[in-house]
Amino acid sequence: MLVWIGALGSLPGKDDLKAVENPLATEVYSTDSVLLGKYFIQERSNIRYEDLPKHLIDALISTEDVRFYNHGAVDSKSVVRVIVKTIMMQQESSGGGSTLTQQLAKNLYPRKDYWMFSMLINKFREMIVASRLENVYDKNAILTLYLNTVPFGDNTFGIEAAAQRFFSTHTKDLTVDQSAVLVGMLKSTYFYNPRVFPDRSLQRRNVVLGQMEKYGKLESAAAEKFRKKQVKLAYNKITHHTGLAPYFREYIRPVLRDWCKQHTKPNGEPYNLYTDGLKIYTTIDSRLQRYAEEAVAQQMTSLQKLFLDHWGKRDPWGKQTGLLDEAIRKSDRYQKLIEEGNTHEAAIKVMKTPILMSVLTYKGEQEVMMSPVDSIKHYLKFLQAGVLAMEPRRGAIRVWVGGINHHYFQYDHVRESTRRQIGSTFKPIVYAAALEQGVEPCDFVSAARIEYSNMNGWSPENTEDNYDLKYSLTGALAYSVNTVSVRVLEQAGIDNTIALARKMGIESELPAVPSIALGAANISMIEMVRAYACLVNNGKAVEPFYITAIADQQNKVLERFKPNVNTPQAMSADNARMMVHMLKHTINEGTASGMRGRYGINNDMAGKTGTTQSNADGWFMAMTPHLVVGAWVGADDPRIRFRSTALGQGARTALPIVATMFKKINANKELGYISRAHFASLSPELESRISCDLYRSDENIFERIFGNKNEEEAEQPRTFSTRSSRTPPRDRDRKKKNGFFRRLFGKG
Incomplete structure (x- = not known):
């Protein structure tokens, strides 16, 4: 009686039972309606009665409650x-x-x-x-x-989640023996877990089949056939790390949590991201995302092996022992040991003791005996990658790959807070600023090396011995000539260049120094993609756009979102169009020509490679009419890198990711709107302004043979100016040439 009247705790009434709601995971979908992943406390998905196979119901009733309907x-x-x-x-x-x-x-x-x-x-x-x-x-x-x-073990609740977890299928597609395995687990979800105890699970499955046979739900011959089958799992370890675009889903999680706090359900309570079964529709394209993830996996597997072979038995941090000590002290295991009262020495002793652990290698996961210190060393040697693709007109994010493996490396190399030195990928902004100041694409600028007396004798170098040439702006971009880029920065003006970068979407700190022309600044991937998208968008700034709609568990739309297309004009449309066509030369014959020759990518494409000091960062930015893609490769710690530019340059590390991705895009006929798209032709007037040689000799025939009488004057230091000027630098800064034939024929 006390129980009935609620004296020992309230009981649910009729209205409460009508409103029974189970905690449901929020589902995240791509723009092409593919499930990317879920946010959940318990992995659960509800299913309708119509989707329950009859043999599943028969197995359940025969085993758990044979008189259920009576x-x-x-x-x-x-x-x-x-x-x-x-x-x-x-x-x-x-x-x-x-x-x-x-x-x-x-x-x-x-x-x-x-x-x-x-x-x-x-x-x-x-x-x-x-x-x-x-x-x-x-x-x-x-x-x-x-x-x-009902719980099924392994943190799965409900038959649909269990079917997906243990057999990678939907409930409606379960076979008789699979249904019997799952029903058999209900007696003891751990004891009869087929992943943990396959033999017990098989025995219990056969008991369920026997019950079905006993109560006439399964013919004897069929029951015997299923009893002879082994229990074969297709286990799908569903976690927050699995599924497509895990870094992207983690990026939008706080945005969605804030939305839930600000919006209420019909009962007046705020939405819960983890239990209310919301449906989040995003701008990610599942096909492009999959291609990008596959491209990263392919490139980073081979690159990681190359990196380890490159260093051999030596540690890539060399004598920088502080780097390893710093990593050890930051590790969760070390900090927990210190919190427990251990001294540093005692903690290190524990961490040097080998234990059985699962580690990620370039060949996949492996179970090994390894000390925590050795595992820290192991992971320090990993190279990482980041890829972001954006639709340049509306800013829709189509691809987001923040790293090589979200389970082992949660650090996202795409988001705004992750800034890396960007190298030559900043040069197009410098050249665009120069065009804005009136410099012409066909103005030729000397590549001669000079020193700046007001910069402590700073003298930029080129990767090639091309100091005796003059380059048009187009040619200097295509071949990424450092000395010319610094001169172009002089003409554009540092302040003007920084101001343009801001308008194009770069918010990171930009040092007002000449080396900014060579990419000395630290900028995030998402900012760089925004800046390049601005060029494709005819000079109009682009704002990233991630989420299109949020719906409830019945798929009733709660709110729709639209891109912000009312963004300001960052630069003139003509200059933006010319910059895109100038950057085509980088792909066709410049530093990114491997896209054509090595990988056979024939898309109408413009872009820029980038490699930073000591090969710590490799970049590649690609532009097509409907997709702007950025790729970055490097170690988490920039002190860990290739020793050789031939191995560590962006053309060898980041470019192959984009090339592999576009190979897959080009093979998919459904994505023809990307692969077959062409940039609009320039007007005759603009075409004439960029039509010129990429470079030419900086000397006449007599100077090649007899030398330049003004060479001593040319080698005098000069001061760096931040002024803006339409006049190209005077052709007086030349490097001495040695040898008669070198003077005569120059550099081929």
């Missing part, structure tokens, strides 16, 4: 056994009296502690709640509710 909430024939064995004799393991409806009541309203009367009171509570459930729902609805709430 009794009420309580099976009177089992009550006596429950009272005698379970309640009076306190033999909890004997159980056996709970109907499916009573089990559902237990799933919905977990048992409480009532001291020595816990079993008795909880049983009566479940009987009462079960009776009320049967008054609200019909049998099929109860069966569906049960299968949507």
